[in-house]
Amino acid sequence: MDKIVIEGNKPLSGSVEVSGAKNAVLPIMTAALIPVGKSKIYRVPELKDTRTMIRLLEIIGAKVSLNENTIEIDSTTVNNPEAPYDLVKTMRASFYVLGPLMARFGRVKVSLPGGCAWGPRPVDFHLKGLEKLGAKLTLKDGYILAEADQLKGNEIRFEFPSVGATGNLAMAAVTAKGTTILHNAAREPEIVQLCEFLNKMGARISGIGTTTIIIDGVNDLHAADIEVISDRIEAGTFLIAGALLGKITVNRVELKHLDAVLGKLKEAGCKIIVGNASVTVTPPDKLKPVDITTAVYPGFPTDLQAQWVALMSLAAGSSMITDTVYHDRFSHIPELSRLGANIRVDKNTAFVRGVDSLAGAPVMSTDIRASASLIIAGLAASGKTQVSRVYHIDRGYEHIEEKFRVLGAQISRETE
Ligand code: EPZ
Numbered sequence: 001m002d003k004i005v006i007e008g009n010k011p012l013s014g015s016v017e018v019s020g021a022k023n024a025v026l027p028i029m030t031a032a033l034i035p036v037g038k039s040k041i042y043r044v045p046e047l048k049d050t051r052t053m054i055r056l057l058e059i060i061g062a063k064v065s066l067n068e069n070t071i072e073i074d075s076t077t078v079n080n081p082e083a084p085y086d087l088v089k090t091m092r093a094s095f096y097v098l099g100p101l102m103a104r105f106g107r108v109k110v111s112l113p114g115g116c117a118w119g120p121r122p123v124d125f126h127l128k129g130l131e132k133l134g135a136k137l138t139l140k141d142g143y144i145l146a147e148a149d150q151l152k153g154n155e156i157r158f159e160f161p162s163v164g165a166t167g168n169l170a171m172a173a174v175t176a177k178g179t180t181i182l183h184n185a186a187r188e189p190e191i192v193q194l195c196e197f198l199n200k201m202g203a204r205i206s207g208i209g210t211t212t213i214i215i216d217g218v219n220d221l222h223a224a225d226i227e228v229i230s231d232r233i234e235a236g237t238f239l240i241a242g243a244l245l246g247k248i249t250v251n252r253v254e255l256k257h258l259d260a261v262l263g264k265l266k267e268a269g270c271k272i273i274v275g276n277a278s279v280t281v282t283p284p285d286k287l288k289p290v291d292i293t294t295a296v297y298p299g300f301p302t303d304l305q306a307q308w309v310a311l312m313s314l315a316a317g318s319s320m321i322t323d324t325v326y327h328d329r330f331s332h333i334p335e336l337s338r339l340g341a342n343i344r345v346d347k348n349t350a351f352v353r354g355v356d357s358l359a360g361a362p363v364m365s366t367d368i369r370a371s372a373s374l375i376i377a378g379l380a381a382s383g384k385t386q387v388s389r390v391y392h393i394d395r396g397y398e399h400i401e402e403k404f405r406v407l408g409a410q411i412s413r414e415t416e
Contacts, residue, residue: 003388004387011246018230026053040225047398054071082108082110092164100171107145126164129156160296161211179216180215188297240265243287243311247280253277255274255277287315291322294321311376314355319352332373340358362386362388365393369396372396
């Protein structure tokens, strides 16, 4: 297993380019299963998760070719609508094949994802929604078997604007008979791009980007091409690192997707200069403590919560970080404490008392974003920090240590 080794407390400067968005490309890859034909996806980030998704599409029968950051998916030969436990347990996003395979075949066998590092992450909204479209579901050996001669449009109201459930049911409903209305739907940019891709393939979706998405079923879709949007979470991660470590420019970003994090960085005293598809952050002399409460888009993303905790651990004062999307997403806290951070967690809030400095130590990753927060803290800490289990970070960040090295970080990867 690899570990990342950091000699910290070095100022960073320069510019970095963000990659295509993981959370946009994964559902887009599954959507390419719906039509019969060859779809091309550009600006695909080179991640462990995209490789896992390629393996899943191949198991289902698609022919997939990857050339640098371009994927071609030929769904002509798809014949096995099944997502095995071995893959689903390594990547929850595998569950995104449920909708497309129902839209294409009217039947699918998908392993239930199970829990993750920070607790239960049910998929009940996905399943209830599919039943509302007329599918018959059975649970057997940890697998969901879903069947329907013909899905029928219906009104679905989500208890919570789930990203995954909105995406899965939008994909299931594109070939359903009649109209489906998704109420309290997700507005995340990644779901907006998924719906735009479905429309490019001939779907009829309106209300994209609002809380009410309307899908008028069509007989079938055709293949299409798309370029993936920028990864706003990767961009936010580098901007938060800059707020601690030096003047950094992040290029090839979608500015409007960064409003929430840029607003908070300004509150913390950072100077923010926006250019055409770029943002430059300059750290303040003294970082102000700033509370955040995560929320669904366009609120402050939960996927930047851990990185914000790392930042606030060195602020001049105390702050509160509340996660309303995942109430128990704090597995990074004990590891940050090993570096000398002073943080207490109560229910879904972390109370951070800023310290003057952090000191390097061996720490362990537990998930993608927790690993990013440990790398940021390690870059700020004096001495050596070793982050183990970095396969987590490889799931969500393309060449992260190379990108930080370009900014002047002393960071390397070693095999344990
Ligand atoms: C997506 O996960 C992202 N993953 C997550 O990013 C992100 O944290 C999350 O959205 C929230 O923004 C991908 O896009 C692949 P949800 P998803 O369904 O779709 C509850 C990362 O680091 N819920 O919006 O699984 C759920 O438990 C990952 O890149 C139900 O109760 O998230 C959670 O509390 C981590 N029942 C809330 O809703 C359901 O059926 C939001 O989950 C579905 C969700």
